[in-house]
Amino acid sequence: MKEGLYSFSVILLVFILLASFSTAQDKPSPLTREEVTQQDPSLHASGVKIDPEILLQQLTPRQRVAQLFFAPVYGNYMAQGSSSRLAIERLITEQEIGGLIMMSGDIYGQAALINDLQTLSRIPLWITQDMEFGAAMRIRGSTRITPAMGVAATGDIRNAFMKGKITAKEAKAAGVHQIFAPVLDVNNNPKNPAINIRSFSSHPKLVSEYGTAFIQGIQSEGLVATAKHFPGHGDTETDSHLDLPVVPHDYARLDSVELIPFSAAIEGGVQSIMTAHISFPQLSDSVGLPGTLDPRILTDILKDSLGFEGVIVTDGLGMKGISNYFSPGKAVLAALKAGADLMLMSPDVTTAIDEVMAAVEAGELGMERVDESVLKLLNWKASHGLFESNGEVALDKIADIISSPVHIAESRKIAQQSITVLRNESNILPINPSRYPKLTLVNLSDSEIGSPESSFIRGVREHHPDVSYFEHDSRTTNSEELRIIRQARNSDLVVLGAFTRIRVGQDLQLNSTQANFVRKLLASRTPIVTVLFGNPYLISSIKQSEVQVIAWSNTSVQSEAAAASLFGATDVNGRLPIDIPPTFGLGDGIHIPKSTLHFGMAEEAGMLSGKLAKIDGIMHDAIKDSVFPGGVVAVVKDGILVYNKAFGYVDYEKLTPVQTNTPYDLASVTKILATTTAIMHLVDRGLLDLDTPVSQYVSEFRVDDKAGITIRDLLNHESGLPAFKVYVDQLQDRASIIEAIKNEPLEWSPNQKYVYSDLGLILLAEIIEQVSGQRLDSYVRSQLHYPMGMFSTFFTPKKVGRWYAQSIPPTEIDTLFRMELVQADVHDERAYYMDGVAGHAGLFSNSIDIAKYITFLTNKGFYTGQRFISSERIDEFTSTQESLSKRGLGFDKKSRSGFSSAGTRMSPESFGHTGFTGTSFWVDPEHRLGVIVLTNRVHPYRSYGARISRIRAAVADAAYESMER
Numbered sequence: 022m023k024e025g026l027y028s029f030s031v032i033l034l035v036f037i038l039l040a041s042f043s044t045a046q047d048k049p050s051p052l053t054r055e056e057v058t059q060q061d062p063s064l065h066a067s068g069v070k071i072d073p074e075i076l077l078q079q080l081t082p083r084q085r086v087a088q089l090f091f092a093p094v095y096g097n098y099m100a101q102g103s104s105s106r107l108a109i110e111r112l113i114t115e116q117e118i119g120g121l122i123m124m125s126g127d128i129y130g131q132a133a134l135i136n137d138l139q140t141l142s143r144i145p146l147w148i149t150q151d152m153e154f155g156a157a158m159r160i161r162g163s164t165r166i167t168p169a170m171g172v173a174a175t176g177d178i179r180n181a182f183m184k185g186k187i188t189a190k191e192a193k194a195a196g197v198h199q200i201f202a203p204v205l206d207v208n209n210n211p212k213n214p215a216i217n218i219r220s221f222s223s224h225p226k227l228v229s230e231y232g233t234a235f236i237q238g239i240q241s242e243g244l245v246a247t248a249k250h251f252p253g254h255g256d257t258e259t260d261s262h263l264d265l266p267v268v269p270h271d272y273a274r275l276d277s278v279e280l281i282p283f284s285a286a287i288e289g290g291v292q293s294i295m296t297a298h299i300s301f302p303q304l305s306d307s308v309g310l311p312g313t314l315d316p317r318i319l320t321d322i323l324k325d326s327l328g329f330e331g332v333i334v335t336d337g338l339g340m341k342g343i344s345n346y347f348s349p350g351k352a353v354l355a356a357l358k359a360g361a362d363l364m365l366m367s368p369d370v371t372t373a374i375d376e377v378m379a380a381v382e383a384g385e386l387g388m389e390r391v392d393e394s395v396l397k398l399l400n401w402k403a404s405h406g407l408f409e410s411n412g413e414v415a416l417d418k419i420a421d422i423i424s425s426p427v428h429i430a431e432s433r434k435i436a437q438q439s440i441t442v443l444r445n446e447s448n449i450l451p452i453n454p455s456r457y458p459k460l461t462l463v464n465l466s467d468s469e470i471g472s473p474e475s476s477f478i479r480g481v482r483e484h485h486p487d488v489s490y491f492e493h494d495s496r497t498t499n500s501e502e503l504r505i506i507r508q509a510r511n512s513d514l515v516v517l518g519a520f521t522r523i524r525v526g527q528d529l530q531l532n533s534t535q536a537n538f539v540r541k542l543l544a545s546r547t548p549i550v551t552v553l554f555g556n557p558y559l560i561s562s563i564k565q566s567e568v569q570v571i572a573w574s575n576t577s578v579q580s581e582a583a584a585a586s587l588f589g590a591t592d593v594n595g596r597l598p599i600d601i602p603p604t605f606g607l608g609d610g611i612h613i614p615k616s617t618l619h620f621g622m623a624e625e626a627g628m629l630s631g632k633l634a635k636i637d638g639i640m641h642d643a644i645k646d647s648v649f650p651g652g653v654v655a656v657v658k659d660g661i662l663v664y665n666k667a668f669g670y671v672d673y674e675k676l677t678p679v680q681t682n683t684p685y686d687l688a689s690v691t692k693i694l695a696t697t698t699a700i701m702h703l704v705d706r707g708l709l710d711l712d713t714p715v716s717q718y719v720s721e722f723r724v725d726d727k728a729g730i731t732i733r734d735l736l737n738h739e740s741g742l743p744a745f746k747v748y749v750d751q752l753q754d755r756a757s758i759i760e761a762i763k764n765e766p767l768e769w770s771p772n773q774k775y776v777y778s779d780l781g782l783i784l785l786a787e788i789i790e791q792v793s794g795q796r797l798d799s800y801v802r803s804q805l806h807y808p809m810g811m812f813s814t815f816f817t818p819k820k821v822g823r824w825y826a827q828s829i830p831p832t833e834i835d836t837l838f839r840m841e842l843v844q845a846d847v848h849d850e851r852a853y854y855m856d857g858v859a860g861h862a863g864l865f866s867n868s869i870d871i872a873k874y875i876t877f878l879t880n881k882g883f884y885t886g887q888r889f890i891s892s893e894r895i896d897e898f899t900s901t902q903e904s905l906s907k908r909g910l911g912f913d914k915k916s917r918s919g920f921s922s923a924g925t926r927m928s929p930e931s932f933g934h935t936g937f938t939g940t941s942f943w944v945d946p947e948h949r950l951g952v953i954v955l956t957n958r959v960h961p962y963r964s965y966g967a968r969i970s971r972i973r974a975a976v977a978d979a980a981y982e983s984m985e986r
Contacts, residue, residue: 070882073396089363089394097130102475114141119395121135127160129419132196147198147245149199171218173228174438178674179234187432190242194418201334203248204284205248206250206254206282224607239292246291249336251319251493253335259962265341265342268301270301280322293331294333299342331359338368349369350377354385380968389955436581439595440867444566450586451886459512460488465539473577477580484585502541505538520575543565551563554574592613594610613886615886616883616886618661620661621661623656640666642969648972651670651678653873683867684828687865691860693942696786702889712732714728726741734772735785742762743781749851759855813825817856832960833961838850882895928947939959942972
């Protein structure tokens with residue numbers, strides 16, 4: 022009984038609230054905000070279901086017509102009483118329009134404004150927005166994603182799906198219900214001024230595949246996707262924003278090209294299609310009638326031939342292709358008659374509604390035609406829960422969704438995969454600074470230099486130490502242009518970034534000033550790498566450049582991806598989804614494998630930034646406990662620097678903060694980065710054999726048990742030499758110390774005991790010099806470190822320069838020998854008196870360079886596009902040896918039992934090394950994970966920092982755990 026009464030009460034409530042609409046006049050009097058928000062409170066009450074058909078019948082004819090109109094509004098803060106706010110409020114309260122199309126704005130500005138405006142509307146507003154390249158197309162601060170053509174260049178349809186999905190997630194979080202994307206136009210006319218990179222391809226099949234995947238991505242999140250611009254805007258040379266384009270093709274031609282993607286989208290379940298303001302005289306009964314207003318296009322072809330039963334949306338009715346020829350009301354009237362449902366951006370909503378109502382009253386337009394479209398919209402509003410939620414945006418959820426690390430990482434990945442190299446003469450790419458030590462970068466822009474151009478120069482400078490940068494834009498004078506040309510002639514390589522924007526009403530080609538400048542640049546005879554950020558068809562205007570790269574759009578995410586690709590920091594494998602006559606065709610593109618460190622983020626490598634942040638706490642606690650005054654931690658995964666953070670200060674005075682590029686005294690890590698790597702290199706070159714007796718190079722070893730000691734024994738620390746000798750209490754020059762080591766008696770027979778010994782590594786450095794003809798520092802700098810881009814890795818910092826020496830944190834206050842604070846000199850006393858260059862200590866470096874070195878190891882000896890050491894040699898040295906030590910050759914290995922500074926989570930095959938000053942690196946080859954810890958824990962005295970090993974282990978475990986989702 023109670024249940025029956027409850028049901029009856031709900032039904033009665035619905036009829037009462039709907040009755041309020043029947044009493045409304047065709048031209049309702051203006052309502053105040055308070056009156057609107059107070060009336061019909063039950064309309065949006067939770068749990069009350071609205072029947073769209075019943076609601077439709079309760080609306081007056083004018084209210085029904087008004088539901089079809091969508092007005093533009095900017096998603097920025099609007100003050101109460103401002104003219105812009107009053108204008109949109111009047112359209113909502115007085116005209117009772119059905120929805121909004123959000124223009125540009127910011128995240129919270131848009132969301133808050135939508136919430137405000139929803140409270141003014143008697144029927145919840147349907148919110149729409151253009152989002153062709155991610156929510157960032159309109160909402161500042163949201164995720165920007167590669168344009169359609171670039172997505173197709175990746176060759177991975179999943180990227181189109183993920184683009185749609187991410188766009189929809191962020192759109193929904195910002196209050197949007199319908200996305201006006203994707204563009205399904207086939208861009209088969211390179212001179213098209215309106216579509217260009219907005220299209221997926223010049224080939225219908227590719228447009229169909231990628232467009233449908235994008236639609237499915239949007240609709241997987243419950244939003245409505247809108248395919249546009251039917252029946253096709255690809256083969257035009259006129260922009261419909263400015264005038265009415267005319268396409269002379271007949272139906273057979275459209276059916277074989279333009280209609281294919283729309284047919285595929287309909288079959289794939291697209292819910293909405295947007296019209297094109299284009300005249301098709303071969304199809305139309307009326308010459309000069311835009312497709313938006315043509316029943317032959319919208320009814321005969323779209324509805325009848327293609328079987329589309331969804332919602333048809335007009336393109337903006339204020340565009341000149343319509344407004345130049347039709348009044349606001351006549352345009353809407355014709356669109357409704359043609360079969361369109363929703364009217365976007367009428368230049369005069371009130372006048373248009375008046376004119377449509379006049380046509381209804383005159384019998385020119387039947388209300389049944391209006392009702393058909395209104396019911397579609399009301400059904401959408403009901404099915405999306407707008408009557409229950411009033412379309413309210415959950416402001417507290419936005420920060421969890423928009424521009425989340427996962428979304429940004431996916432956007433970066435798509436951008437990287439989109440980069441397309443069409444020419445690479447002399448294998449200039451990847452650019453190696455040792456081959457091209459002096460680089461000039463010129464950013465060419467058709468306006469003023471902005472954020473994307475700045476991102477490009479920052480990205481280039483991450484990989485090259487000597488970059489001269491110039492801007493050529495609308496402000497550049499003749500004298501400045503001459504200076505650029507002179508610099509180009511004196512450079513080893515020029516990188517030209519062409520940041521040409523695709524704008525409504527502007528030529529897509531270089532202007533005369535730009536073209537003349539490019540001709541001069543090409544005449545400089547210096548090799549040129551051209552990167553196009555925008556119109557890809559411009560490549561035919563700069564065809565003489567030795568390297569040609571397409572980056573698809575002038576956005577920061579594309580700029581960063583392009584810069585990384587030039588230096589081999591990403592895998593470049595983009596393929597043209599278009600034809601660029603006469604030189605390039607569909608599928609063209611050159612593969613350049615990833616070979617250098619990429620500066621990225623945790624989510625790009627499948628890790629979680631939030632979990633990596635645990636390292637912050639570990640380091641802060643260690644600094645608080647005075648384990649060290651400061652330090653740097655870096656994490657490398659799959660060749661991506663996913664974490665590189667500085668903590669604390671260089672000393673306990675706390676005046677100079679540590680920076681992420683601060684170089685540290687590596688101590689015994691020198692044994693790996695210098696000595697062991699040089700040995701690998703010489704063995705690979707056939708200049709050294711691991712089983713050659715040391716006595717071949719050191720005559721003092723031609724006695725007794727010493728005669729059998731090999732290079733391998735020194736690397737395994739099984740030579741029988743003692744672990745340590747002071748020496749410097751009596752010997753304080755290089756020659757004397759080396760002579761003493763050569764004559765040092767063995768403490769036990771070779772291969773009988775493992776004892777970690779500095780002396781063996783000191784001898785190895787001497788052997789390297791004998792074999793190569795270069796001292797260790799010179800050999801590793803010229804043959805390995807500099808060609809590998811390790812620009813901050815040096816012995817003897819004070820000889821490098823004050824800029825380098827002054828950035829190094831101090832180590833110990835030496836009260837025994839030097840009687841001073843040691844800074845920018847090697848901490849190890851023996852290395853210090855050996856002129857700062859020894860096989861066991863003396864190298865200084867920073868986390869970025871060591872991250873590059875780790876990438877070199879996980880790449881199995883391949884870096885900056887060249888093979889330094891064979892993969893077999895890397896495996897041999899980093900694998901556990903069949904020896905007493907169970908180490909690698911030179912490398913330390915994670916302990917298989919008990920404590921290890923590599924932590925508890927890294928695999929048993931992990932390798933690395935530690936340094937006495939508080940430095941270390943560990944590499945897990947199974948997961949391609951590297952962890953670097955750099956500190957000066959011996960400051961101010963070596964008795965400090967006893968817990969350093971525990972800190973190393975905790976950091977390694979935190980890095981490993983960030984891989985676990």
